[in-house]
Amino acid sequence: KAGVTQTPRYLIKTRGQQVTLSCSPISGHRSVSWYQQTPGQGLQFLFEYFSETQRNKGNFPGRFSGRQFSNSRSEMNVSTLELGDSALYLCASTEQGTGTDTQYFGPGTRLTVL
């Protein structure tokens, strides 16, 4: 099976703009989670979607949002970008999204905010 794919791989934006990142899970996986990775804060959970429903959300401002489509593909959106949003954004997929499932990660999208 093909792995988790993320597009685009790299993005450069300026403050105040908005951005949309895309994640395609492994075929058959219904849960997609998003994480933000920065040198200072490490890996932080953003949110998780299962069957088009957000089941869990991390401690991030409302500027961060996401959605999932019927084919399990997911997008996350960041509005009114700030310099501190520069990070590697990772998505991961699992079959059911329970805590006992193994999460398989995509290669990430590197976002740079200038």
Add this chain to the structure above:
Amino acid sequence: AQTVTQSQPEMSVQEAETVTLSCTYDTSENNYYLFWYKQPPSRQMILVIRQEAYKQQNATENRFSVNFQKAAKSFSLKISDSQLGDTAMYFCAGGGSYQLTFGKGTKLSVIP
């Protein structure tokens, strides 16, 4: 809620030697799994090994094994016969309630 702590920011090991990376965790979950992920310079997060908390037997995956001490809430990773390709960031993570909680990571360098 879970917390995961990795107390070794950086480690190094000679090629072919053995190294152990430490991890402690705390959780209120009854059913949880623990994971070690590897992130090489390419930034792709790769699963190394996972441990079911209800199993007493330590997980093993080729050169990688864990020492899972449930009472002590300790979950260390042992890498045997270290190879240059093992050079990477290693993250300990706990799974529960639809999300993973990660430690800060240990940067492992394998020296030729």
